[in-house]
Amino acid sequence: MTALTLAAAQSVSIAGDVPANIERHLALMHAAVEHGVHVLVFPELSLTGYEPSLAAKLAIVPEDVVLVPLREMARELGLTAVVGMPIRLAPGAGVLIAALVLGADGSLAVYTKQHLHPGEEAAFVPGQGGAALDIGDDRIALAVCADFSHASHPRQAAEAGATVYASGVLISEGGYATDSALLQGYAAEHRLLVLMANHGGPSGGYVCAGRSAIWAADGRLLAAAAGLGEALVIARREGAAWAGQVVAL
Numbered sequence: 001m002t003a004l005t006l007a008a009a010q011s012v013s014i015a016g017d018v019p020a021n022i023e024r025h026l027a028l029m030h031a032a033v034e035h036g037v038h039v040l041v042f043p044e045l046s047l048t049g050y051e052p053s054l055a056a057k058l059a060i061v062p063e064d065v066v067l068v069p070l071r072e073m074a075r076e077l078g079l080t081a082v083v084g085m086p087i088r089l090a091p092g093a094g095v096l097i098a099a100l101v102l103g104a105d106g107s108l109a110v111y112t113k114q115h116l117h118p119g120e121e122a123a124f125v126p127g128q129g130g131a132a133l134d135i136g137d138d139r140i141a142l143a144v145c146a147d148f149s150h151a152s153h154p155r156q157a158a159e160a161g162a163t164v165y166a167s168g169v170l171i172s173e174g175g176y177a178t179d180s181a182l183l184q185g186y187a188a189e190h191r192l193l194v195l196m197a198n199h200g201g202p203s204g205g206y207v208c209a210g211r212s213a214i215w216a217a218d219g220r221l222l223a224a225a226a227g228l229g230e231a232l233v234i235a236r237r238e239g240a241a242w243a244g245q246v247v248a249l
Contacts, residue, residue, distance in 0.1 A: 002136040006164065007037040008197035008233040010212040010225050013049035015203070016058060018066060021047045024230075025083060026073055031249055032232055033077045038104075039135060040232075041166045041197045043212075044113075044145045045097060046084040050170045050204035052123035055086040059095045062087055062110050067100065074102040080133065082142065084168050086124070087112070094125030099142050099168055101133060109133070113144035115153070120146075132162055143167040148183060158190035163217075166195040176209040188219030193235060193242065200230050216242050 009028045014020045025042065032040045044050060048058045060066055067085075074081045080103050087098040087110070097113035097120075112127020129147075133140040141157030143165060148154060154165050165186060171179050180196070187194040194215045199208040213224035214235045223244025225231040230249040235242050 003238050004038060004136060004138055005036045005234060005236045006039045006166070006193070006195055006214070007032050007035070007041070007235070008195050008212040008214060009040050009042045010198060010200040010210060010229070010231040010233060011042055011046055012201035012230055013043075013046055013199060013203055015049040015051050016054045018047055018058065021049070022066075022069055025070060025081070028230070028232070028249070029073055029077060029079055029081055031247065033079055035232060035234055035245070035247060036236070037079065037232070037234060039080045039082070039133070039140065041082045041168055041195055042084055043197045043199045044084045044168045044170045045086065046168065048086060050199065050206065052120065052204065055095050055123050059086040059088045061089070062098070062100060062108060067102070071102050071106065071108065074104055075106040078104045080104045080135070082166070082168065084144070095123060096127045097124050097144055098127070099130075099144055101142075111142040111144070113147060115146045115150050117146040132157070132160065138163045140164040140166055145169040145171075148186070154186040154190055154192065158192060162192060164195065165190070165192045168197045170203060170206060171198050171209050172206045173209045176211060180211070180213060183213075184215050184219050184221070187215035187217055191217045193217055195235065200225070200228050214244060
């Protein structure tokens with residue numbers, strides 16, 4: 001197997017302040033590259049915060065110029081970054097919760113959240129998912145938060161040849177035990193490396209749990225942030241063995 005280093009970016013978003021959040025994303029991207037990261041995954045709606053009431057005003061088309069600094073930095077650093085943003089695919093269309101894949105080669109791909117959390121339908125419409133990322137010998141399937149609460153979602157990813165299941169989420173203190181157990185179970189059941197990138201501070205009125213984590217394909221916890229605050233949770237493979245690391249920022 002080829003060498004691969006993945007990381008969950010546990011970021012703290014400022015509600016509705018896209019320029020400020022972009023600056024934090026750029027800093028986290030730089031820090032990730034300093035630790036050899038190839039693929040960096042941010043939480044759900046990381047560029048706006050989890051703010052359904054603001055989503056219609058903040059939604060962009062995927063090719064919007066607001067993303068240019070992030071796309072240029074990804075290409076300059078040779079890093080693939082997956083960032084969270086509300087989008088519309090056409091003027092007047094419904095608002096989707098997207099994970100935008102800013103490729104190390106300058107490419108742009110879009111994953112849209114398929115399964116909405118109860119209540120989200122007031123601000124968002126369901127998406128269609130998106131293609132997995134093929135990087136070297138690995139296939140990375142994406143998920144956004146409530147997607148993984150449907151067991152069919154990781155199962156279909158595994159059946160399609162995924163080796164990694166990477167989810168950007170907003171998980172509160174109250175939901176963390178249940179949700180982390182689900183993700184750990186998928187790792188063991190489907191023989192997937194499972195990555196979960198959670199918010200490192202409050203968002204949308206929720207007390208987020210932080211504790212972003214990565215589980216190995218046998219369900220073993222490789223690494224997890226200790227709590228809140230910004231951090232990189234890293235999984236590094238050399239040969240066939242994975243090792244975990246947490247970098248507090």
